[in-house]
Amino acid sequence: MKQLFAPFANMSRKVIYLLVIGQLLVALMLWHNLSHGLIPKPIKIAENFFALLPTKVFWDNILVSLVLTLKAMAISILVTLFFAYLSVVPFFSGLAKFLVKCRYLTLTGLIFVFTLLTQDGSQLKLSLLVFGIVPFFVTSFLSVITSIKNQEYDLCKTLRYNRWQTLYEVIIIGKADQVLEIIRQNFAISWLMITMVEGLSMSEGGIGTLLIKYNKYNDLGNVLAIQLSIFLLGLFFDFLLGFLKKWLFPYTKLQTQ
Amino acid sequence: MVVPLHKTSNTIAMMEYRKEEILLKAEKINLFFGEKQVLRDIDLCIKNIVRPGVTQGQVVSLLGRSGIGKTQLFRILSGLQKPTSGTVTGIDNKPIMQGDMGVVFQNYYLFEWRTIRQSLELAAKKNPQLKPTDIKDQIDQQAQLFNLTEHLNKYPQQLSGGQRQRASIIQQLLNGSNFLLLDEPFSGLDVIMLEKVVELLLKVSLSDELKTLILVSHDIETSVALADTTFILAQEDGKPGATIIKEVDLCERELAWEKDVKNKKEFANTVQEIKALL
Numbered sequence: 001m002k003q004l005f006a007p008f009a010n011m012s013r014k015v016i017y018l019l020v021i022g023q024l025l026v027a028l029m030l031w032h033n034l035s036h037g038l039i040p041k042p043i044k045i046a047e048n049f050f051a052l053l054p055t056k057v058f059w060d061n062i063l064v065s066l067v068l069t070l071k072a073m074a075i076s077i078l079v080t081l082f083f084a085y086l087s088v089v090p091f092f093s094g095l096a097k098f099l100v101k102c103r104y105l106t107l108t109g110l111i112f113v114f115t116l117l118t119q120d121g122s123q124l125k126l127s128l129l130v131f132g133i134v135p136f137f138v139t140s141f142l143s144v145i146t147s148i149k150n151q152e153y154d155l156c157k158t159l160r161y162n163r164w165q166t167l168y169e170v171i172i173i174g175k176a177d178q179v180l181e182i183i184r185q186n187f188a189i190s191w192l193m194i195t196m197v198e199g200l201s202m203s204e205g206g207i208g209t210l211l212i213k214y215n216k217y218n219d220l221g222n223v224l225a226i227q228l229s230i231f232l233l234g235l236f237f238d239f240l241l242g243f244l245k246k247w248l249f250p251y252t253k254l255q256t257q
Numbered sequence: 258m259v260v261p262l263h264k265t266s267n268t269i270a271m272m273e274y275r276k277e278e279i280l281l282k283a284e285k286i287n288l289f290f291g292e293k294q295v296l297r298d299i300d301l302c303i304k305n306i307v308r309p310g311v312t313q314g315q316v317v318s319l320l321g322r323s324g325i326g327k328t329q330l331f332r333i334l335s336g337l338q339k340p341t342s343g344t345v346t347g348i349d350n351k352p353i354m355q356g357d358m359g360v361v362f363q364n365y366y367l368f369e370w371r372t373i374r375q376s377l378e379l380a381a382k383k384n385p386q387l388k389p390t391d392i393k394d395q396i397d398q399q400a401q402l403f404n405l406t407e408h409l410n411k412y413p414q415q416l417s418g419g420q421r422q423r424a425s426i427i428q429q430l431l432n433g434s435n436f437l438l439l440d441e442p443f444s445g446l447d448v449i450m451l452e453k454v455v456e457l458l459l460k461v462s463l464s465d466e467l468k469t470l471i472l473v474s475h476d477i478e479t480s481v482a483l484a485d486t487t488f489i490l491a492q493e494d495g496k497p498g499a500t501i502i503k504e505v506d507l508c509e510r511e512l513a514w515e516k517d518v519k520n521k522k523e524f525a526n527t528v529q530e531i532k533a534l535l
C-alpha cells in the first residue's frame with residue numbers, strides 16, 4: 001500500500017490497470033451523484049453514445065473528418081520532413097526556424113486570407129489544417145535534430161561518409177522512429193483542430209459540424225457522446241501508432257526498457 | 258620466462274628493425290577552449306617501422322592522467338577537431354582529413370538503429386579495397402575472430418560493453434583505414450578480456466606493414482607492453498596546458514614485440530619511470 005505513493009516504485013501491470021479502472025469508476029460515480037439537471041449523467045451519455053453508434057449520419061461524419069485529418073497529416077508530414085531534413089542546410093535553416101514561430105499565429109485571423117487563396121470549402125479546411133499542424137510538427141522534429149549527439153556525426157566522419165550520407169544515415173534513417181513518435185504526439189493537435197476547422201465550412205459535414213449542430217439545440221447528451229467518440233478514436237490512433245513504432249523500429253523498444 | 262643464454266643472439270636478431278618514412282606528424286599543436294589552454298606545443302612523429310621477415314605495423318601509445326587532454330589530442334590527430342594552431346600531416350606531408358583514421362571512441366558509440374551486421378556492412382562498403390562480393394565473407398570472418406558471430410543480428414543496445422567495443426573495432430577495421438585510434442581500449446575490461454583485446458590489437462598490428470594503432474590510455478603497463486613507442490602527455494611546471502614531455506622508444510629498450518615483456522626487469526623500470534613522470 002505504501003508502495004503506491006512511493007516515487008519510482010515499480011508496480012505490476014495488473015495493479016496499474018486495477019488502479020486506473022478503480023479511479024475511473026470513482027470519477028464516474030462522483031459525476032453520476034453530483035450532476036443535477038444541466039450536465040447529463042454518465043449513463044445518459046452512454047445511452048446517447050450507443051444510440052449514435054448504429055446511425056449512418058454518425059459514421060459518415062466520422063469518415064469525413066478522419067479522411068480530412070489523415071490527408072492533412074500526410075501533407076504536413078511531407079512538408080515537415082522536407083524542411084526539417086533541410087534545416088541542417090544553412091540556406092533552409094532560417095525558413096525552418098520561421099515555421100516554428102508560426103505556432104504563435106492564430107488560425108482565426110488567417111481564415112479570410114485562406115478563403116481568398118483557396119477555391120472551395122474542402123481546400124480551405126485542408127490548407128487551414130496543414131497550416132495549423134506544420135509548425136507543431138516542425139517544432140518537435142527540429143528539437144529531435146538539435147538533440148542529436150555529436151558522436152553520431154563523428155562516427156559518420158570517421159567512416160568517411162560525406163555530408164549528404166551523414167544526413168541520410170543520422171537524421172533520415174536514424175530518426176525515422178521519432179517521426180512516428182511526433183505524429184503520435186501531434187495527432188492530438190490535428191484532431192483538436194479538425195472540429196474547429198469544420199465549423200468554418202460546414203457544407204461537407206464532419207464530426208465538428210455534427211458537434212456544432214447538437215450544440216445549437218442544446219443537446220448536451222449527444223454533444224458529450226460525440227466528445228466520447230472523438231476521445232476514443234484519439235486513443236485508438238495513439239495505440240495504433242505506438243504499435244506501428246514498435247513493429248517498424250524494434251530498437252526503440254529496447255531503449256525504453 | 259627467462260631467455261636462456263645461448264638464445265640471446267637469436268633474440269637480438271629478432272629485434273632488428275629500421276625506422277623509415279614518416280606516417281604521421283603533428284607539429285606545434287596548440288588547443289585552447291576560450292582562455293584555457295589544454296594542449297601546448299605538441300610535436301610528435303610516427304615512422305614506419307620495418308622488421309625483416311615480419312609484416313610489422315606500428316603501435317603507439319599516448320599516456321596521461323585523466324583530464325589531461327588525451328581525448329582532445331586524439332580528436333585532433335584524427336582530424337575530427339581543428340587545433341587552435343598547428344598541423345597534422347600524414348604520408349607525403351598530406352594534411353590529415355577526417356575519415357583518414359578509424360576511430361574507436363571512449364564509449365564505443367555505434368548507430369543505435371542499425372544491427373551490428375548492418376553497421377559492419379555500411380562500414381565495409383566504404384572500403385575501396387573490399388569488393389562488394391567479399392563483404393559478407395569478410396564480416397563473417399571478422400565476427401568469428403572477435404567472438405561476435407551470435408550477436409551480428411542484435412542492436413547495440415543488446416550488447417555488453419566489451420562486445421560493443423569489439424564491434425566498433427571490427428567496424429573500423431572493415432572500413433579500411435591504415436590508422437586506428439582507440440580511446441581507452443582497456444577500461445572496463447576484466448583480466449581475461451583485457452588479454453583478448455591485447456591479443457587482438459597485436460593481430461591487427463601484424464596485419465599490414467602500414468597499419469598503425471594509436472592507443473590512448475591511462476593503463477601504463479598494458480600500453481607499454483603492447484606499444485613500440487609511448488608518448489607521455491603531462492603538464493610542465495608553471496606552464497599552461499599539457500604537452501608531450503617524453504617519448505619512450507620501446508624498440509630501443511628491447512621492450513617491443515615480445516610476448517613476455519612484462520617479466521623483463523627493464524619493463525618494470527620503464528613503467529616506474531613513466532609513473533614518476535605522470
Ligand SMILES: Nc1ncnc2c1ncn2[C@@H]1O[C@H](COP(=O)(O)OP(=O)(O)OP(=O)(O)O)[C@@H](O)[C@H]1O
Binds near residue numbers: 329
Ligand atoms: N568542450 C570543452 N570545453 C572546455 N573544456 C573542455 C572541453 N572538452 C574538454 N575540455 C577540457 O579539456 C581537458 C582535457 O579533456 P580530455 O577529454 O582530453 O581528457 P582526457 O585526458 O581524455 O581524460 P580521461 O582520461 O578522463 O578521458 C579537460 O580538462 C576538460 O575539462
Ligand SMILES: [Mg+2]
Binds near residue numbers: 327329363
Ligand atoms: Mg579521454
